[in-house]
Amino acid sequence: MSRAIATALDEVAAALGEGFRGVAERDYPVATSTTYRLGGRAALYVEPGGPDDVARLGRALREAGIDSATTPILPLGRGSNLVVSDHGLPGVVIRMGAAASWIEPAGRALLDEGAAPGAAAEEWVRAGAATSLPQLANWSARRGLTGLEWAVAIPGSVGGAVRMNAGAYGSEMSDVLISASVFDLCSLELEDKDRTALELRYRTSILTERHLVVAATFGLGPGDRRAIRAQMNSHRRHRADTQPGGANNAGSVFKNPPGDSAGRLVESSGLKGRRVGGVRVSDLHANFFVAEPGAHAQDVYDLVHMVRAVVYERTGIDLEPEIRFVGRFSEAAE
Ligand SMILES: Cc1cc2nc3c(=O)[nH]c(=O)nc-3n(C[C@H](O)[C@H](O)[C@H](O)COP(=O)(O)OP(=O)(O)OC[C@H]3O[C@@H](n4cnc5c(N)ncnc54)[C@H](O)[C@@H]3O)c2cc1C
The missing domain is CATH 3.90.78.10 (UDP-N-acetylenolpyruvoylglucosamine reductase, C-terminal domain)
Known part of the structure; x- marks a missing residue:
C-alpha cells in the first residue's frame, strides 16, 4: 500500500471518530467476517452504525480523496460469496452490520390493478442490507408470505443477495425485489433503484464496488403457512443431503x-x-x-x-x- 493511501485511510479513520456510532478499525482481520475464514487483513474496516454514518463515511472518503478508482473498496455482507487474498486488502472494507439488520412491513399493492377492495394483494416487506436471508425468509413465512422460500438456507445478507442476484431452485432475487436503496460512495447520493434499473441477471447486477446497498423492498404474495414451511423444510433437507454446509x-x-x-x-x-x-x-x-x-x-x-x-x-x-x-x-x- 502506498504511503499516500495509508495517510488517506488514517484521515478517514480520524474523520469518523467524532459522532460516528459504528466501528472503524485499522488493520482488521477480515477473514473472520467470511464463510471461508481465509485471507489477510483489511487496511481499514468500517461498520456504519446507521444511515447517518453511511453518509458520514462517504464524505470522509471523498475528503481524503479515496474512491474505488484509486483504492480498493469492498462492500461486505456475510462474506459467503468471497475469497479474500492472503495479502489482505490495501483499502476499505465497508460492512453493513447489526444496525442494518431489521425487517418491517412496507405496505400492500393490489396484484390486479382495478381489483375490488379485499382482492388478493402483494405485501411489501422492507429489510436492512445486513439482514440475513434465512431471517427474512423465516419472518415472511411466519406471516404467511410466499416468494422467499428458496432463500431459507442461503447464508448471505440482503445487500450481498441483491448485488449477486442470489437464487436457488429456479427462483432468484429479481422475482421478488421491488427496489433497493443504494448509497453511491462516489456521488454521495442515496437512490432508490427499482428492479429494472438494477439490471439483475444470473448472479450479477449493475452494482459495483462504489455502490452500497443499505436496504431493499420485496413484494411477496399471500400464501399458506404450512405449504411455505413444508417447502422451506424440503429445501433445507435437500441442502443437508447434497451440500457440505455453510x-x-x-x-x-x-x-x-x-x-x-x-x-x-x-x-x-x-x-x-x-x-x-x-x-x-x-x-x-x-x-x-x-x-x-x-x-x-x-x-x-x-x-x-x-x-x-x-x-x-x-x-x-x-x-x-x-x-x-x-x-x-x-x-x-x-
Ligand atoms: C453453503 C452456501 C450455500 C450457498 N448457496 C447459494 C445459493 O443457493 N444461491 C446463491 O445465489 N448463492 C449461494 N451462496 C452464495 C452466497 O450466500 C450468496 O451469493 C449471497 O447472496 C452473498 O451474500 P453475502 O452477504 O454473503 O455477500 P458477500 O459474500 O459479503 O458479498 C458478495 C458480493 O456482494 C457485494 N456486497 C455485499 N454486501 C453488499 C452491500 N450491502 N451493498 C453492495 N454490495 C454488497 C460484495 O462486495 C461482493 O461483491 C451460498 C454460499 C454458501 C456458503
Whole structure:
C-alpha cells in the first residue's frame, strides 16, 4: 500500500471518530467476517452504525480523496460469496452490520390493478442490507408470505443477495425485489433503484464496488403457512443431503453454464476430491470447494484455475467463477 493511501485511510479513520456510532478499525482481520475464514487483513474496516454514518463515511472518503478508482473498496455482507487474498486488502472494507439488520412491513399493492377492495394483494416487506436471508425468509413465512422460500438456507445478507442476484431452485432475487436503496460512495447520493434499473441477471447486477446497498423492498404474495414451511423444510433437507454446509466454503464456485450444471461437469471431469494445498473439491457436491485447517486463500484460487482448465480441456466448456476473489492473487505457474 502506498504511503499516500495509508495517510488517506488514517484521515478517514480520524474523520469518523467524532459522532460516528459504528466501528472503524485499522488493520482488521477480515477473514473472520467470511464463510471461508481465509485471507489477510483489511487496511481499514468500517461498520456504519446507521444511515447517518453511511453518509458520514462517504464524505470522509471523498475528503481524503479515496474512491474505488484509486483504492480498493469492498462492500461486505456475510462474506459467503468471497475469497479474500492472503495479502489482505490495501483499502476499505465497508460492512453493513447489526444496525442494518431489521425487517418491517412496507405496505400492500393490489396484484390486479382495478381489483375490488379485499382482492388478493402483494405485501411489501422492507429489510436492512445486513439482514440475513434465512431471517427474512423465516419472518415472511411466519406471516404467511410466499416468494422467499428458496432463500431459507442461503447464508448471505440482503445487500450481498441483491448485488449477486442470489437464487436457488429456479427462483432468484429479481422475482421478488421491488427496489433497493443504494448509497453511491462516489456521488454521495442515496437512490432508490427499482428492479429494472438494477439490471439483475444470473448472479450479477449493475452494482459495483462504489455502490452500497443499505436496504431493499420485496413484494411477496399471500400464501399458506404450512405449504411455505413444508417447502422451506424440503429445501433445507435437500441442502443437508447434497451440500457440505455453510462453513469453510462460499457456495457454488462456478456458475452453471446454459443447460448444464457446473457440479456435473466438474464431477464428470474426474475432479471430485481433487485438492490444492488445504482446499479440495467436495466429495458431496463437486461445485463446492472446501477449505481445511491450514488452507490459504491462494489454494482456492489455484484450485479454481486448475479445475476450470481441466473441465475446459475435457468438455470444451469454459466455466465462469461465481465466487469473487478480492485482492491480489498469484497466477499459477504454467
Ligand atoms: C453453503 C452456501 C450455500 C450457498 N448457496 C447459494 C445459493 O443457493 N444461491 C446463491 O445465489 N448463492 C449461494 N451462496 C452464495 C452466497 O450466500 C450468496 O451469493 C449471497 O447472496 C452473498 O451474500 P453475502 O452477504 O454473503 O455477500 P458477500 O459474500 O459479503 O458479498 C458478495 C458480493 O456482494 C457485494 N456486497 C455485499 N454486501 C453488499 C452491500 N450491502 N451493498 C453492495 N454490495 C454488497 C460484495 O462486495 C461482493 O461483491 C451460498 C454460499 C454458501 C456458503
